[in-house]
Amino acid sequence: MMTKLLHSLIIMSTIASAEGVxxxxxxxxxxxxxxxxxxxxxxxxxxxxxxxxxxxxNVKSLPVNEEKAVLRVISVEETAAPYKLSKESxxxxxxxxxxxxxxxxxxxxxSVEKDKEPTEKRALMSKEDLEKYIGELQKYEKxxxxxxxxxxxxxxxxxxxxxSRIAKKFKMKTAELRKFNKLEKGALLRIGQKLILPYSxxxxxAITSARYKVKQGDSLISIAKKFDLxxxxxxxxxxxxxxxxxRIGKVLDLPLPHKLAELAKQKNYSRYGNRSLRVTATxxxxxxxxxxxxxxxxxxxxxxxxxxxIIAVSRxxxxxxGMRNGTKVRIAGLPxxxxxxxxxxxxxxxxxxxxxxxxxxxxxxxxxxxxxIYWD
Numbered sequence: 041m042m043t044k045l046l047h048s049l050i051i052m053s054t055i056a057s058a059e060g061v062x063x064x065x066x067x068x069x070x071x072x073x074x075x076x077x078x079x080x081x082x083x084x085x086x087x088x089x090x091x092x093x094x095x096x097x098n099v100k101s102l103p104v105n106e107e108k109a110v111l112r113v114i115s116v117e118e119t120a121a122p123y124k125l126s127k128e129s130x131x132x133x134x135x136x137x138x139x140x141x142x143x144x145x146x147x148x149x150x151s152v153e154k155d156k157e158p159t160e161k162r163a164l165m166s167k168e169d170l171e172k173y174i175g176e177l178q179k180y181e182k183x184x185x186x187x188x189x190x191x192x193x194x195x196x197x198x199x200x201x202x203x204s205r206i207a208k209k210f211k212m213k214t215a216e217l218r219k220f221n222k223l224e225k226g227a228l229l230r231i232g233q234k235l236i237l238p239y240s241x242x243x244x245x246a247i248t249s250a251r252y253k254v255k256q257g258d259s260l261i262s263i264a265k266k267f268d269l270x271x272x273x274x275x276x277x278x279x280x281x282x283x284x285x286x287r288i289g290k291v292l293d294l295p296l297p298h299k300l301a302e303l304a305k306q307k308n309y310s311r312y313g314n315r316s317l318r319v320t321a322t323x324x325x326x327x328x329x330x331x332x333x334x335x336x337x338x339x340x341x342x343x344x345x346x347x348x349x350i351i352a353v354s355r356x357x358x359x360x361x362g363m364r365n366g367t368k369v370r371i372a373g374l375p376x377x378x379x380x381x382x383x384x385x386x387x388x389x390x391x392x393x394x395x396x397x398x399x400x401x402x403x404x405x406x407x408x409x410x411x412x413i414y415w416d
Contacts, residue, residue: 192237193239201231208297250293250296253289321409325395351382356390369413370413
């Protein structure tokens with residue numbers, strides 16, 4: 041039976057091949073028809089098993105429908121007959137195929153491709169309007185380029201700053217600086233506030249610190265010109281020789297006006313004494329919790345009166361640094377002259393306590409600071 045079935049399959053396969061019809065899933069060029077049914081559907085197998093045993097006992101072929109449908113093969117050209125197919129690949133052509141980049145006639149008429157005749161002419165833009173539009177575009181591009189090249193730096197407000205002082209430091213007018221930062225007249229500045237300046241960040245940092253780091257291509261003349269200084273002043277301020285070669289990375293001190301004013305202020309402090317020392321400064325008041333049972337009586341039996349400029353000093357300032365009862369002391373950042381009239385606990389070193397009467401809030405605001413003091 042198996043031999044008979046195999047023989048039938050070979051015969052039908054030969055007949056199908058002879059007729060020139062193949063399965064549609066393997067159709068290739070040159071075939072006009074194909075069989076939508078696979079060869080496995082030409083014959084079906086009926087399998088019977090012996091009772092209670094899975095053993096094949098009979099195989100026979102089922103009748104085959106001789107009138108199987110055959111499909112006609114249609115080419116791509118026939119399918120796309122109503123359309124005009126492009127044989128040139130449009131992939132990776134970019135924007136070259138854009139209609140906006142084709143040759144156009146645009147002055148005075150509707151945009152029309154040159155190889156076609158316009159069916160209707162309609163005014164779109166006159167020559168004068170077109171020139172005006174191009175001019176505006178060029179002006180806009182120029183403004184964008186100028187804004188891109190404009191250098192802007194940020195300055196952070198520090199203690200003691202005022203808008204007028206900042207403007208003077210950077211050689212600007214106060215109104216100009218206020219307008220540049222969109223500030224109202226009389227606006228108060230807060231410590232840490234950021235102000236925008238029309239300088240590069242390197243220039244802002246250099247002017248603020250009055251120090252400049254030499255870069256490649258710099259010379260004493262170019263640096264002096266950059267900060268509106270005389271080369272001689274820059275040389276003498278940094279104690280350099282005229283023929284000194286600057287190395288990249290060297291830091292120069294700039295004799296800027298605000299730097300010179302700061303140095304003059306320090307000289308004014310030093311005239312109150314030939315000796316100076318940096319100490320930790322705190323504040324105290326005439327209250328029993330801060331002193332003792334006699335808050336208005338200091339060491340050496342000095343009577344304390346609120347409003348007096350008096351300081352208490354640590355014992356090492358008396359024994360090692362030559363201070364004594366009544367020594368005149370100038371404290372950097374505070375006006376006037378203070379006198380030593382009190383002593384502090386033995387556990388403190390290089391420290392002063394500033395007397396603030398009975399004003400606790402003022403003493404709390406002062407807190408703890410590092411200051412420079414001057415005395416003889």
